[in-house]
Amino acid sequence: MTTWNEYAEQRGTLPEWPYPVQYDKESEIAADVLIIGGGVAGSHAAISAARLGAKVVIAETGHLKRSGSGGSGVDHWHGACKNPCSKVTPLDYTQAVMESAHGYSNGMARYITCSEGWDTLLECEEIGVQIRDVHDEFKGAEFRDDETKLMFAYDYTNRHIMRVWGYNLKQCLYYEMKRLGVEMYNRTVVTSLLTEGGRQGGRVVGATGVNMRTGEFYVFRSKATIIASGGGGRLYSFAPELTASSSMSTMNSAGTGHAVGWDAGAEFVLMEQTGPGRLSGFGYAPYSMGNTHNTYHGTSIVDANGKEVPWFDPFGRELKTVEQRFLPNGEQRFQLGAGIGLGTYAEEYRSSDLARDLPERIRKGEFQLPLYADLTRLSEMERRCIWGMMIGNEGKSRIPIYDTLTKAGFDPDKDMLQAPVMVPEAYQHSNFWGGTPIPHLRSLAGGGFLVDWDLRTSLEGLYAAGTSPVFGAGCHGESHTMGRYAARKAAAYAKACAEPVVDRQQVAAEKARAYRPIKQNKNGAGWKELNYAIARVMQDYCGKYKNLRTLNRGLSLLKELKENEGAAAYAANPHELGRMLECFSLITLGEMVMHASLERKCSSAYLDFYRLDYPQMDPPEWEKHLPMRQEDGRVAVRELPLDFHLKAPYAPSYEENYERHAH
Numbered sequence: 001m002t003t004w005n006e007y008a009e010q011r012g013t014l015p016e017w018p019y020p021v022q023y024d025k026e027s028e029i030a031a032d033v034l035i036i037g038g039g040v041a042g043s044h045a046a047i048s049a050a051r052l053g054a055k056v057v058i059a060e061t062g063h064l065k066r067s068g069s070g071g072s073g074v075d076h077w078h079g080a081c082k083n084p085c086s087k088v089t090p091l092d093y094t095q096a097v098m099e100s101a102h103g104y105s106n107g108m109a110r111y112i113t114c115s116e117g118w119d120t121l122l123e124c125e126e127i128g129v130q131i132r133d134v135h136d137e138f139k140g141a142e143f144r145d146d147e148t149k150l151m152f153a154y155d156y157t158n159r160h161i162m163r164v165w166g167y168n169l170k171q172c173l174y175y176e177m178k179r180l181g182v183e184m185y186n187r188t189v190v191t192s193l194l195t196e197g198g199r200q201g202g203r204v205v206g207a208t209g210v211n212m213r214t215g216e217f218y219v220f221r222s223k224a225t226i227i228a229s230g231g232g233g234r235l236y237s238f239a240p241e242l243t244a245s246s247s248m249s250t251m252n253s254a255g256t257g258h259a260v261g262w263d264a265g266a267e268f269v270l271m272e273q274t275g276p277g278r279l280s281g282f283g284y285a286p287y288s289m290g291n292t293h294n295t296y297h298g299t300s301i302v303d304a305n306g307k308e309v310p311w312f313d314p315f316g317r318e319l320k321t322v323e324q325r326f327l328p329n330g331e332q333r334f335q336l337g338a339g340i341g342l343g344t345y346a347e348e349y350r351s352s353d354l355a356r357d358l359p360e361r362i363r364k365g366e367f368q369l370p371l372y373a374d375l376t377r378l379s380e381m382e383r384r385c386i387w388g389m390m391i392g393n394e395g396k397s398r399i400p401i402y403d404t405l406t407k408a409g410f411d412p413d414k415d416m417l418q419a420p421v422m423v424p425e426a427y428q429h430s431n432f433w434g435g436t437p438i439p440h441l442r443s444l445a446g447g448g449f450l451v452d453w454d455l456r457t458s459l460e461g462l463y464a465a466g467t468s469p470v471f472g473a474g475c476h477g478e479s480h481t482m483g484r485y486a487a488r489k490a491a492a493y494a495k496a497c498a499e500p501v502v503d504r505q506q507v508a509a510e511k512a513r514a515y516r517p518i519k520q521n522k523n524g525a526g527w528k529e530l531n532y533a534i535a536r537v538m539q540d541y542c543g544k545y546k547n548l549r550t551l552n553r554g555l556s557l558l559k560e561l562k563e564n565e566g567a568a569a570y571a572a573n574p575h576e577l578g579r580m581l582e583c584f585s586l587i588t589l590g591e592m593v594m595h596a597s598l599e600r601k602c603s604s605a606y607l608d609f610y611r612l613d614y615p616q617m618d619p620p621e622w623e624k625h626l627p628m629r630q631e632d633g634r635v636a637v638r639e640l641p642l643d644f645h646l647k648a649p650y651a652p653s654y655e656e657n658y659e660r661h662a663h
């Protein structure tokens with residue numbers, strides 16, 4: 001293997017850009033349904049629309065074979081409420097989520113995904129994903145149904161979360177898209193939405209994109225468009241040279257979908273909701289360290305002297321056995337499970353966990369660091385399932401963690417996994433590999449497009465799907481299922497709508513904007529510098545604690561960044577150009593978060609939102625959504641009840657709305 005230094009020494013020059021650069025080339029591509037972003041939501045949407053006979057085009061920044069957060073795998077699938085073993089109905093689940101979030105979640109998306117999540121998973125099985133223990137590896141285990149061979153996570157009584165062998169799931173979706181003739185544009189960053197007459201707030205008739213290898217400009221003309229572009233993982237922290245930087249989200253997670261929707265005039269809600277951003281930059285490789293969260297739920301933790309940390313149920317009662325960690329306790333009907341885009345859980349639905357006062361106990365010397373995950377204290381089936389089936393299929397853990405540690409000799413029958421050594425407070429949350437939380441590092445939580453029961457946005461012709469574009473929803477299964485559902489609605493709209501007409505002036509203006517960075521002086525800032533600066537502004541002025549002045553100052557700094565460093569920023573090749581355009585989107589995304597934060601004039605525990613100038617927590621008059629959109633260069637805000645989805649023009653029940661809209 002040749003290193004960069006050797007290459008430069010041998011040839012006296014750096015390598016040429018390996019692809020033909022065609023900045024001047026413009027192609028127009030027509031679609032019935034255009035999908036922006038090909039993670040699991042976008043890919044499943046493509047399959048769904050293509051099966052309905054629509055001409056489908058999908059544009060993806062990465063490569064569709066492995067793109068998105070689910071690209072490297074998945075080990076558990078939430079919300080499969082209609083699987084034959086589930087004791088939880090879609091209504092139970094939806095109500096539990098809404099109660100847990102105090103209404104600040106998405107009842108429509110939850111009900112839709114619970115109603116169809118199992119069918120969606122069966123579709124994955126049909127295209128090659130293993131969803132059952134077909135080799136009888138876990139026959140007789142507590143978490144297995146021996147008749148159907150299905151396996152469950154978290155709550156072994158109620159059985160609505162499935163354990164799946166999802167390491168190849170994204171590839172299965174990719175080959176099915178290929179088989180169905182979906183037209184795929186890989187390495188393409190979508191840069192704007194096109195609207196009828198070029199009018200903000202008008203019907204969406206397509207999008208523009210830039211190929212990050214050739215620089216070619218695409219004009220996508222579409223009858224219906226679905227945004228499935230994920231979230232904005234690079235907004236608050238960006239440190240790609242650090243181990244595990246942005247490790248949970250993909251590097252392509254730049255909020256472009258939100259930004260193009262905002263510029264087109266779509267309405268958004270909950271953009272002020274952020275959560276701890278400890279997963280980016282300063283944590284450890286996902287799933288690499290001892291912990292008890294998610295994939296490792298139920299694992300025993302011991303201290304340096306081998307003393308076990310006790311587990312408690314959500315009502316504060318110590319659990320006597322390991323088995324109880326996987327069962328609802330006392331007055332609980334069922335447990336929801338972690339990782340479903342919920343910041344808060346009502347105790348009735350929360351899973352058992354390590355002692356909540358573990359930080360204090362560490363401080364007092366009751367437990368001595370380092371802590372270790374001791375899998376030997378679990379049953380053999382549980383141990384093999386966590387270290388094997390789950391770590392072997394979960395995203396980003398099959399090769400870097402499971403293979404690497406196994407090859408290095410790690411044996412879960414006798415070895416322990418060390419947890420990171422952190423400040424005691426960091427052990428409050430069982431996801432230890434996230435590292436020590438840093439208060440001003442945040443991440444987007446529930447914010448997204450305001451959608452209706454069709455998962456249509458406020459703009460005609462524009463639908464949303466997946467984790468983040470749809471407000472208040474998100475996990476792996478939900479993303480597939482939203483994609484599948486939104487595509488049905490989009491395909492139906494595409495059949496009936498008028499032919500889309502692209503406004504050439506709008507295209508020309510976007511093309512000029514998109515290519516500006518390649519025409520700048522080489523001394524201009526690069527995309528990484530710009531990204532660092534954006535993240536720093538967000539951390540400082542819109543971190544966990546904020547007030548009117550910090551937010552206004554943050555907005556003016558973002559504007560300055562856009563007009564000074566951004567306007568003069570330089571991209572040396574099509575890849576850098578794509579990344580730079582993502583940075584411009586990040587500026588817009590940051591502005592959206594700051595505007596939304598300015599509009600909520602209270603603090604809220606449910607939204608993890610703290611205004612120092614409005615310290616009152618959750619005053620009743622502020623329990624509402626604040627949909628906002630751009631109109632003539634200013635931000636327009638209105639009010640919407642948290643249960644708007646069960647109020648006119650909608651029906652008063654989930655079941656009725658679903659029946660009216662789903663088919």
Ligand SMILES: Cc1cc2nc3c(=O)[nH]c(=O)nc-3n(C[C@H](O)[C@H](O)[C@H](O)COP(=O)(O)OP(=O)(O)OC[C@H]3O[C@@H](n4cnc5c(N)ncnc54)[C@H](O)[C@@H]3O)c2cc1C
Pocket residue numbers: 036037038039040041042059060061062067068069070071073074075076077078188189190191228229230231247248249250252253254255256257286339394395396465466467468474475476477479
């Ligand atoms: C390591 C890891 C493990 C996880 N494990 C689980 C699990 O076990 N169970 C679970 O429920 N959830 C899990 N999750 C979460 C789950 O994977 C996500 O909720 C889900 O994959 C989101 O899918 P999505 O398609 O909505 O969004 P994403 O996966 O974010 O996909 C969005 C896609 O859009 C593309 N894109 C973005 N902007 C543009 C643009 N402008 N133009 C074109 N393309 C664009 C991106 O490249 C990306 O491929 C895990 C996540 C990670 C990272």
